[in-house]
Amino acid sequence: SEPILKVEHLKKYFVAGGGFLGGNQRVIKAVDDVSFTLLPGETLGLVGESGCGKSTTGRTVLRLYEPTDGRIIFEGADITNLSGRELLPYRRKMQMIFQDPYASLDSRMTVGDIVSEPLDIHHLASGKEREEQVRSLLERVGLKPEYASRYPHEFSGGQRQRIGIARALAVRPRFIVCDEPISALDVSIQAQVVNMLEDLQEEFALTYLFIAHDLSMVKHISTRIGVMYLGKLVELGQSDQLYHDPQHPYTKALLSAIPVPNPKAKKERIVLQGDVPSPLNPPSGCPFRTRCPHAMKVCAEVEPRLQNISDERQVACHLFR
Ligand code: SF4
Ligand code: MG
Numbered sequence: 375s376e377p378i379l380k381v382e383h384l385k386k387y388f389v390a391g392g393g394f395l396g397g398n399q400r401v402i403k404a405v406d407d408v409s410f411t412l413l414p415g416e417t418l419g420l421v422g423e424s425g426c427g428k429s430t431t432g433r434t435v436l437r438l439y440e441p442t443d444g445r446i447i448f449e450g451a452d453i454t455n456l457s458g459r460e461l462l463p464y465r466r467k468m469q470m471i472f473q474d475p476y477a478s479l480d481s482r483m484t485v486g487d488i489v490s491e492p493l494d495i496h497h498l499a500s501g502k503e504r505e506e507q508v509r510s511l512l513e514r515v516g517l518k519p520e521y522a523s524r525y526p527h528e529f530s531g532g533q534r535q536r537i538g539i540a541r542a543l544a545v546r547p548r549f550i551v552c553d554e555p556i557s558a559l560d561v562s563i564q565a566q567v568v569n570m571l572e573d574l575q576e577e578f579a580l581t582y583l584f585i586a587h588d589l590s591m592v593k594h595i596s597t598r599i600g601v602m603y604l605g606k607l608v609e610l611g612q613s614d615q616l617y618h619d620p621q622h623p624y625t626k627a628l629l630s631a632i633p634v635p636n637p638k639a640k641k642e643r644i645v646l647q648g649d650v651p652s653p654l655n656p657p658s659g660c661p662f663r664t665r666c667p668h669a670m671k672v673c674a675e676v677e678p679r680l681q682n683i684s685d686e687r688q689v690a691c692h693l694f695r
Contacts, residue, residue, distance in 0.1 A: 376450065377411040378549060378581050379435070384408045384444035386427075386434045390654055395442065402653045404430040406605035407444070409680075412549070417575070417582040419592030419613065421628065422602035423650050428585045429473075431602070432551035435583065436468050437461055449548070466496050469542040473554035475534035479526040485512070485537055486522030492545045511540040515570065532563040536570075543574065552584045556591060568595055589628055593617050601625045604653060604661035607680055611687040621689045623666045660692065668693060 386405040393399055405427045412418050420428045433439045435446055437453060446454045453464050469492075472478035479488055486508050493499045499507050509519035515536040526534055535555060542550055552571065556564040572595055575582060586592045592599060596613040601624060609622040620626045627646045647665050651657055657664050663673040672692050680690040 375414055377447075378414045378449060379412040379583075380445070380447035381408060381410050381431075381435055382445040382447070384431065384434060384446065385442040386430050386439055387442040400654055403605045403656070404653065405434060408602075408605075408607050409444075410600055410607065410610065412581050412583065413597075414548075414581055415575070415579060416597040417584050417595050419589075419596030419599040420583060420585045420602060421587065421589050421592055421599060423628075424587055425650050425653065426602040427605040428587075428602055429553050430605075432470070432553050432583055432585055436470055436551055437464070438470070462496070466492075466545045467548045469545065469547040469550045471535075471538055471542050471550060471552045471555045474558055475531060475538045476526065478538055479534060481526055483525075484522065485517075485524055485526065485529075488526070488537060489522070489540045489544055492541060496545055498545060507544065508540075511544055512537075514543070514574070515540045531559050532567065535559060535567055539567075539571070539574070543578065546578065547580070549581045549583075552582055554585050554587065557586065557588075564591070571595065589617060589625075601628065604650060604656050606661055606690065607688075608662065608690045609688065610680070615686060621683060621687065621694070622662075622691050623668055623693075624662045627665075660690075 384405055385407060387395055388402045388404055389395055390400040390402055395401065408431055410418060420431065422428055430439065434441050437446070441454055445452060448464055448468065453461065456464070489508050489511055490504050493504055493507065508522050512519050512521055517533060517536050526537065529537065555571070556567050559567060574580060584592055584595055589599070593613055598611060599613050599616045600607050601609040601622060603624050609616065609620070609625045616625065617629070620629050631646065651664055659675050660666070660673040660678050663669040666673065670692060678690045678692050680688045683689050683694050
């Protein structure tokens with residue numbers, strides 16, 4: 375089938391300290407030439423350490439940020455440069471679930487108003503019908519309909535995340551960016567929320583871009599996984615294959631940080647040294663070379679491009695030339 379989303383050479387640059395691009399300001403290349411496609415009903419997991427551009431990618435794809443360059447094609451339409459009014463019908467089809475359910479909910483609004491606000495913005499329901507939709511949305515995410523008259527602070531983190539999910543679902547979107555939706559939750563309820571997102575995906579035929587810093591969090595829900603480092607995609611592949619047979623040294627390092635059930639299992643352990651370099655001053659050549667155990671001379675000189683190493687796998691690394 376046709377992709378629901380095509381992202382082509384997407385770039386999002388910020389000027390350090392604010393201001394406009396151009397001139398001699400220092401530029402942060404938060405997203406730097408990222409391309410991927412999503413098929414309807416698919417989940418693309420996006421992983422990497424914090425500051426690697428995952429959230430910025432998600433927000434730019436939704437046009438919450440202005441893209442610096444590249445193209446965003448949603449359901450066959452180029453939405454890269456649409457203005458506010460032209461974007462409105464697409465905004466309805468593309469929603470976001472945020473990492474911090476508390477910060478993303480307006481504490482002065484009732485749960486009912488929070489969930490129904492998107493219905494108002496898009497003039498989808500009012501009066502009794504609106505009330506009825508709020509009740510059924512709350513029920514669908516496992517909350518009591520009576521909660522509509524309460525305020526966000528009366529709820530736990532997991533319940534608040536459910537409120538955020540109900541709000542995202544209100545307009546019947548086709549595509550949702552889930553930006554670390556479980557990272558802030560207790561481990562005990564992370565699985566519940568992921569399972570619920572999977573059920574909702576099937577019920578509402580949703581497509582997800584699912585962002586996480588940990589590969590183990592996205593492995594089960596994702597069809598494919600993309601690994602980002604310093605604003606670039608360094609590996610992209612089918613979820614199971616990428617998880618069991620990582621190719622890029624950074625993916626290997628991310629995976630070896632996950633505890634193994636059997637410590638005797640032979641596994642190459644790579645410990646990531648130091649932090650992600652400052653995006654204000656990224657390394658020449660390969661962005662990962664300052665932390666890569668396999669770095670060679672060419673890695674400092676030439677930036678490796680994302681290329682197919684098999685039908686289902688793309689890797690950006692000089693080891694695969
Ligand atoms: Fe390591 Fe070089 Fe590959 Fe970069 S291109 S990941 S530095 S081997
Ligand atoms: Mg983030």
